Amino acid sequence: MRKEKWWLCVVPLYAFTLVFVLGPALYMVAVSFAQNTAGTGFRWAFTLENFARLRDPVYLRCFRESFRLALAATALNLLIGYPFGYCMGRLGARGKRIVMFLIMVPFWTSSLIRLYGWIILLQAKGALNSALIRLGLIDEPLKILYSYPAVLIGMVYALLPFMILAVYTSVEKMDWTLVEAARDLGASPARAFLTVTLRLTLPGLMSGVILTFVPSMGLFFIADILGGNKIVLVGSLIQDQMTRGGNQPFAAALALVLAVMTTLLLWLYRRLTGTSELEGMFG
Amino acid sequence: METSPILELRGITKSYDGTAVLRGIDLSVREGDFVTLLGASGCGKTTILRIIAGLTAPDGGQVLLQGRDVVNEPPEKRDVNTVFQSYALFPHMTVWQNVAYALRIRGVDKREIETRVRDALAMVQMDGSGKKTPAQLSGGQRQRVAIARSLINHPKVLLLDEPLGALDLQLRRQMQYELKKLQQQLGTTFVYVTHDQEEAINMSDRIVVLRGGRIEQQGAPNDVYDRPRTSYCAQFVGSANVLRGAAVERCGDAVLLRSDCGTMLAQPDELPLRTGELLTLAVRGENIAISREPSEVCISGVVEANSFTGGMLRIPVRLCDGSEIVITRQGIHFDFAVGETVYLRWDAGAAVLVDREAGA
Structure with a gap:
């Protein structure tokens, strides 16, 4: 193989990454250490005040809240998504196609429009409440909309497909003879699942966790639309500081902290599973 | 004195999607025998093995292990073990953990596991490879580990599904000899599935020729070879x-x-x-x-x-x-x-x- 040909392929790739990924990221890091000027912009003067501001209990609570919500959303996604992906992986070819189609259908509409759909479903006189009242399960309409549960529902709804597909990918690859071998060697169905199936689908499960946890830290518009401004997440905070608050350095500092936390999580993932690639993302 | 069979199949039938795979299999296996189910692909030989192991439920018939009908019992309750065609070694476990699996599941004492796994690995000349993973082994070595793993719990009957199919000719011949020797040493009943007549003749005490889900002929290798009943x-x-x-x-x-x-x-x-x-x-x-x-x-x-x-x-x-x-x-x-x-x-x-x- 000739070297120059090899370079022809790689150069545009590096150039693109440099200009559109690394450049903006470095810019963001730089801005996070710049000084905010009241009103319009910022001054290139080194300061740590943007990070110092993060110690304010208001912002700490915001991080804590985001973390808690992301954790809850991920846990729910796992509880629903793992069995779903597992069952989907065990379907026949036809069944798999149908379920895959059903999972993909929502993506044909804008996620914003789908969230408004949830408002219609969840509001006081909405479909859910009328159904529950008609069934006689409740007398008063539940105040779900613009509350923590509504945001949680929205998050789980938006991210569930990623969990399902990540789990499905690893279940699809399972060699079921191994489970038969475990049973043959004396393991009960539950024991065989824990010692073989779960262990071998762990990479899919872990990447599902990452794929749902990381975005749920930053999905501000779900909290904005379904939380009614009562729940402020880090994502909303960044957006707010960037636009209305007009404090770009502080927004950059917030984003940097979020990115570092996410990277730490990815590193933890690699350590725990011994895999360097996220299943479902890179095959 | 006539000993009662250790394994008996009575009127086993099975069909998949309306296609009959087994059309009434009656088979009786004596303790300590090396019995080979011989037939071309699609004759139902692997299905018979899976039905004995409990991995496939027959549509009708009985599976008697030491005289007791186990047809409704799950595989983990049956005193038989299987060497799978693909070996089915657990990729996330070491050789040692693979072989120890059945003992760990049964909660056998740690020290006993230690000695039994060592003996089992020595039996198949794989001592010293305990720390390796299946991916680091050659086909023949995987085969040996699979055999050690399935024999560690001293099953009444060992089922082998074309275990040598993936090996090259020379290694296959050597493994034939070793398997037969192992079977004679242990005195374990082997039910062996193959499509290779040479393998069947070399190793078996009895050959069961299958065709289209029926037993075409059974008997000692000489018998079937010298006096075939059908073309x-x-x-x-x-x-x-x-x-x-x-x-x-x-x-x-x-x-x-x-x-x-x-x-x-x-x-x-x-x-x-x-x-x-x-x-x-x-x-x-x-x-x-x-x-x-x-x-x-x-x-x-x-x-x-x-x-x-x-x-x-x-x-x-x-x-x-x-x-x-x-x-x-x-x-x-x-x-x-x-x-x-x-x-x-x-x-x-x-x-x-x-x-x-x-x-x-």
Whole structure:
């Protein structure tokens, strides 16, 4: 193989990454250490005040809240998504196609429009409440909309497909003879699942966790639309500081902290599973 | 004294999507025997193994293990273990953990696990490889680990599903020998599935020939080889030539048959013969004499080719009715030219009448 040909392929790739990924990221890091000027912009003067501001209990609570919500959303996604992906992986070819189609259908509409759909479903006189009242399960309409549960529902709804597909990918690859071998060697169905199936689908499960946890830290518009401004997440905070608050350095500092936390999580993932690639993302 | 069978199948039937895979299998296996289920792919041999292991439920019939019907019991409750065709070693465990799996599941004491795993690995000459993962092993080594893993719990019956299928010829021969030796040392009952007649003949105490979900013939290897009951067994097990002819007469220890290509002799069986009855005989290539001169009883044909394969000379001869029979010879010397007309004959004792029940 000739070297120059090899370079022809790689150069545009590096150039693109440099200009559109690394450049903006470095810019963001730089801005996070710049000084905010009241009103319009910022001054290139080194300061740590943007990070110092993060110690304010208001912002700490915001991080804590985001973390808690992301954790809850991920846990729910796992509880629903793992069995779903597992069952989907065990379907026949036809069944798999149908379920895959059903999972993909929502993506044909804008996620914003789908969230408004949830408002219609969840509001006081909405479909859910009328159904529950008609069934006689409740007398008063539940105040779900613009509350923590509504945001949680929205998050789980938006991210569930990623969990399902990540789990499905690893279940699809399972060699079921191994489970038969475990049973043959004396393991009960539950024991065989824990010692073989779960262990071998762990990479899919872990990447599902990452794929749902990381975005749920930053999905501000779900909290904005379904939380009614009562729940402020880090994502909303960044957006707010960037636009209305007009404090770009502080927004950059917030984003940097979020990115570092996410990277730490990815590193933890690699350590725990011994895999360097996220299943479902890179095959 | 007649010992009761350790494993018995009674009237096992199974179909997939309306296609019958097993059409009533009755099989009885004595303790300590090496029994081989022999058949081409799709004959149902693997399904039988899976039904014994409990991995597939039969549509009907019984599976008796030491006289007890276990057909409704899950695989973990059955005292049988399986060596899978693909080995099915757990990729996320080391060799040691793979072999220890059955003992850990049963909560065997740690120190006992230690000694038993060591012994099992030594038994298959894999001591020292305990820390490796299956991915680091060669095919033959994986095979050995799979055998150690399935034998560690001393099953009453060991089921082996084409365990040597993925190995190359030389390694396969060596493993045949080792498996047989292991089986004799342990005295464990082996039920072995293969499509390779040579493997079946080399290793088994008993061969069960399967075809289309039915047992075609069963018996000792010599028995099936020398006295095939059907043309299928004759061809599949002994690679014999199958010829048809009408019965002319019986004289003593021989039956005279006539076909379009001449006359032939066969060994009579205990069933009655009618003159003019169409019979099928099986005769193996090495027992056929070939000459340029016709004799009193012979058939004629034309030498098609000669090829040296598998340490043997194979000479296909085209008969006048268009069918082909193959003569085999040791060595590489053959005095006849391709295209030459030759006359073939054999002793009555070398030809067995087959398909007798089917024709009646």
